[in-house]
Amino acid sequence: MVIPAGVRARLKPDATRPRLDAEYDVRVRALLVEDDATIAEFVVRGLREAGFAVEHAADGDAGLTAATGQPYDVAIVDLMLPKRDGLSLIEELRRRGVTTPVLILSARRSVDDRVRGLQTGGDDYLTKPFAFAELLARVQALMRRASRAPETTTLTVEDLALDLLSRKVTRGGKPIDLRPREFALLEYLMRNAGKVVSKTMILSHVWEYNFDPQTNIVDVLVSRLREKIDRPFEKKLLQTVRGVGYVLRAGE
Secondary structure, three states, X not given: OOOOHHHHHHHOOOOOOOOHHHHOOOOXXXXXXXXXXXXXXXXXXXXXXXXXXXXXXOOHHHHHHHHHHOOOOEEEEEOOOOOOOHHHHHHHHHHOOOOOOEXXXXXXXXXXXXXXXXXXXXXXXXXXXXXXXXXXXXXXXXXXXXXXXXXXXXXXXXXXXXXXXXXXXXXXXXXXOOOHHHHHHHHHHHHOOOOOEOHHHHHHHHHOOOOOOXXXXXXXXXXXXXXXXXXXXXXXXXXXXXXXXXXXXXXX
């Protein structure tokens, strides 16, 4: 994934910003095996903001040692790795009986490459360049499959309800008309109800940006959504955590 130099600077963690991973339950453990430092930094940062405890290995041998040394809920493995390539790593893990779900990252886009990766023991395949929102969605899907957790079709927070099939939103039984991006933002907030989500996470999920465009589009969208789901009601659900992000939770 080619990231312009100016964007790379904006991907670096801000030491003055509160750490979001402290806000979450970090029992979900992910292993990232990736030798590109820029991609690794970006993915690790995004996963931690999403509530994961992440370990990073920069080559295939280090990835094998980590994956066999302790259990992980999911592994994200690049194919073009030094010391041991990704396919060899996955094949060895399966030979040793390690059943951790594996998401393959690769710049190889051909059908044959994808088939080879899946047949070797990978559970999903994502080509570079990618949007972090898609990577996170695929990781979550792998974990749902592994845990056999059913996917709900209705999300609720207090008296706010969102129907994923009909794409209808109501609060207190009253219908709320949302534009597509407003609906996407509300769905994301409701799936993460009670957890603080950063502007970076919203940009990646709603707009599929993997960098900060240096605009206030997130603030504007949040304001529009708040006007519709909160303003007419006594209890306020969408809250701002200053300097961190936003959270949807039951009114106090």
